Amino acid sequence: MSDILQQICDHKRTEIDAAKCAVPVSDLQSQLTSAPTVRDFVGSLRDKHPMGLIAEVKKASPSAGLIRADFDPVAIAETYAAHGAACVSVLTDEKYFQGSLEYLKQIRASIDLPVLRKDFILDPYQVIEARAAGADCVLLIAECLDDAELADLYAQATELGMAALIEIYEPSNLDRVLRLDPPLVGVNNRNLKTMTTDLSHCIELRKEIPADVLMVGESGIHTREDVDRLQNAGIHAILVGETLMKSQDIGAKVDELTGNNHQ
Numbered sequence: 557m558s559d560i561l562q563q564i565c566d567h568k569r570t571e572i573d574a575a576k577c578a579v580p581v582s583d584l585q586s587q588l589t590s591a592p593t594v595r596d597f598v599g600s601l602r603d604k605h606p607m608g609l610i611a612e613v614k615k616a617s618p619s620a621g622l623i624r625a626d627f628d629p630v631a632i633a634e635t636y637a638a639h640g641a642a643c644v645s646v647l648t649d650e651k652y653f654q655g656s657l658e659y660l661k662q663i664r665a666s667i668d669l670p671v672l673r674k675d676f677i678l679d680p681y682q683v684i685e686a687r688a689a690g691a692d693c694v695l696l697i698a699e700c701l702d703d704a705e706l707a708d709l710y711a712q713a714t715e716l717g718m719a720a721l722i723e724i725y726e727p728s729n730l731d732r733v734l735r736l737d738p739p740l741v742g743v744n745n746r747n748l749k750t751m752t753t754d755l756s757h758c759i760e761l762r763k764e765i766p767a768d769v770l771m772v773g774e775s776g777i778h779t780r781e782d783v784d785r786l787q788n789a790g791i792h793a794i795l796v797g798e799t800l801m802k803s804q805d806i807g808a809k810v811d812e813l814t815g816n817n818h819q
Contacts, residue, residue: 558748587688595670597693597719608642612797615654629659637667639810645672664690693719698729742772759789
């Protein structure tokens with residue numbers, strides 16, 4: 557695990573402990589009955605073949621700092637939905653990404669698209685928390701989790717009816733991810749040790765992933781040419797945050813990446 561990832565995960569565990577004290581898991585579980593019905597995250601991506609866009613609501617990041625000062629999460633998500641995104645990803649990590657679970661709740665109530673909770677999920681508590689907030693999918697980062705944790709969290713998400721986007725960077729993690737037989741796998745093109753991105757990383761890994769697994773390319777996607785390159789390599793979906801959040805006209809940038817022509 558890279559130093560930054562280790563640092564984030566260490567801090568996250570203290571946050572989880574505090575959350576459990578503030579809202580016991582039994583209270584969270586009782587909120588599940590009133591949670592909005594799960595939307596089909598993978599189905600929504602498949603409906604957008606050959607390339608589904610997971611558009612990300614992201615105010616800041618450790619690598620870029622503050623990305624967007626005029627940050628209205630609901631308005632941004634509504635723009636994504638209006639311009640043909642398949643799903644919306646919402647950063648809920650507060651310390652490193654200036655995100656919030658509250659943003660996810662507000663966004664889920666304002667759009668019809670499936671919503672991903674993008675965070676460092678290390679504990680079953682967070683999976684229940686995500687579902688109670690209305691998330692349809694959770695991110696599981698293989699680099700942060702051992703085999704037992706990954707399997708447990710994946711099973712927990714499945715049990716609650718949610719999808720899980722299992723993300724890897726290191727090729728050495730692929731076998732243990734594929735053992736879970738997931739319908740959805742993400743490959744991060746950002747090297748968390750150097751913070752550089754390389755699109756060829758997910759293109760190479762696509763060759764190692766079964767054709768029936770819906771693969772998501774993450775990070776380093778800036779132009780329609782980048783999207784075409786990934787599409788031609790058999791990648792079915794992209795997760796894009798920074799490029800969209802830095803655009804003056806977010807809707808126009810979504811149109812460019814998806815090839816949609818909104819007038």
